[in-house]
Amino acid sequence: MSISENLQQITSSLPQGVTLVAVSKTKPNEAILEAYTWGQRVFGENKVQEMTQKWEALPKDIQWHMIGHVQTNKVKYMAPYVALIHGVDSLKLLQEINKQAKKVNRTIPCLLQVHIAEEDTKFGFDADELRALANDPAVLEMEHVAIKGLMGMATFTEDTAQIRREFSGLKALYDSLTGVLPDMEILSMGMSGDYEMAMEEGSTMIRIGSSIFGARN
Ligand SMILES: *Cc1c(COP(=O)(O)O)cnc(C)c1O
Numbered sequence: 533m534s535i536s537e538n539l540q541q542i543t544s545s546l547p548q549g550v551t552l553v554a555v556s557k558t559k560p561n562e563a564i565l566e567a568y569t570w571g572q573r574v575f576g577e578n579k580v581q582e583m584t585q586k587w588e589a590l591p592k593d594i595q596w597h598m599i600g601h602v603q604t605n606k607v608k609y610m611a612p613y614v615a616l617i618h619g620v621d622s623l624k625l626l627q628e629i630n631k632q633a634k635k636v637n638r639t640i641p642c643l644l645q646v647h648i649a650e651e652d653t654k655f656g657f658d659a660d661e662l663r664a665l666a667n668d669p670a671v672l673e674m675e676h677v678a679i680k681g682l683m684g685m686a687t688f689t690e691d692t693a694q695i696r697r698e699f700s701g702l703k704a705l706y707d708s709l710t711g712v713l714p715d716m717e718i719l720s721m722g723m724s725g726d727y728e729m730a731m732e733e734g735s736t737m738i739r740i741g742s743s744i745f746g747a748r749n
Contacts, residue, residue: 535563536570538744546738550731553597553720555741557582558748561589567744568594574615576739580606587613599683599739601655604628612636618683618720618739621645621655623665626677633676641680643720646705648698649687656684659705666712681718681736682706686726695726699733706734 533541543552555576556564564575568591577583578600587596587610595615602617604625610617611632620626620642633640644665647656657665662682665671671679684702686695699721710716722730724743731738742748 535566535744539567539570539572542740542743545728547731549736551718551737553599553737553739554744555599555723555739556586556745557600557741559745561586563745564590564594576618576741580610583614584609597739607632608635611638611640614640616641616643616680616718618643619645619655620679621657623668623671626671626674630674630676639676639678641678643681643683643718644679646682646684646702648684648702650694650698651687651689662705662709663712666709678715679713681716681720682709683720685723686721686730692729696729696733699726699730699735703734 546552551574553574553576554567554572557578564586573593574595574597576597576599580602583596583598596613597616597618598610598614599618601619602625607628617629617640626642629640629642644662645656646662647658682702682705686698689695702721703719706719718737719735720737720739721735722738724740727738727740
């Protein structure tokens with residue numbers, strides 16, 4: 533199926549209030565333009581340099597989401613244009629985003645990445661760290677970042693009960709923070725293999741790559 537047929541099929545099944553991020557990492561500008569021509573405006577990338585090259589080359593009404601791990605020294609390159617940073621996984625990174633956003637006179641929307649998978653991964657906060665961060669006066673004082681919500685990735689497994697458990701755990705955590713952080717409105721969870729389950733568990737933003745653009749090399 534073509535990119536536009538894939539988009540048609542996925543978006544026709546989305547409940548209201550769920551945003552589709554078309555994950556275009558490693559894919560050429562032509563593929564992005566096909567999705568753009570169809571009507572898609574939100575795209576996700578996981579490398580700052582690749583995203584910046586695409587931002588320079590492609591229509592300016594595209595909203596670019598950074599979905600990957602971000603090194604602090606790369607924040608400055610995307611600060612002028614990035615629409616949402618999904619993978620904020622440390623206070624240090626949040627501080628750097630705040631600093632670079634200030635320089636370009638912006639408030640950058642961010643999601644805190646939560647470590648929900650049972651498998652070992654280096655990135656993301658656990659529940660206790662998240663609560664500490666949400667109550668940290670230093671965080672509440674940052675004027676150039678807006679913490680819009682949480683992002684998580686489930687374990688890569690065939691065990692659907694486990695995936696569902698991880699998603700519902702993230703949703704509970706999200707709900708518990710909505711009274712603490714003022715701008716919470718986005719729960720980013722679900723990829724090509726598990727987005728239907730993620731939506732059933734309360735996702736408001738799904739990040740889909742291969743089911744739109746085909747497998748990556
Ligand atoms: C690559 C990636 C996706 C999309 O994965 P697909 O399985 O191709 O849909 C979603 N989220 C993150 C964080 C990614 O790195």
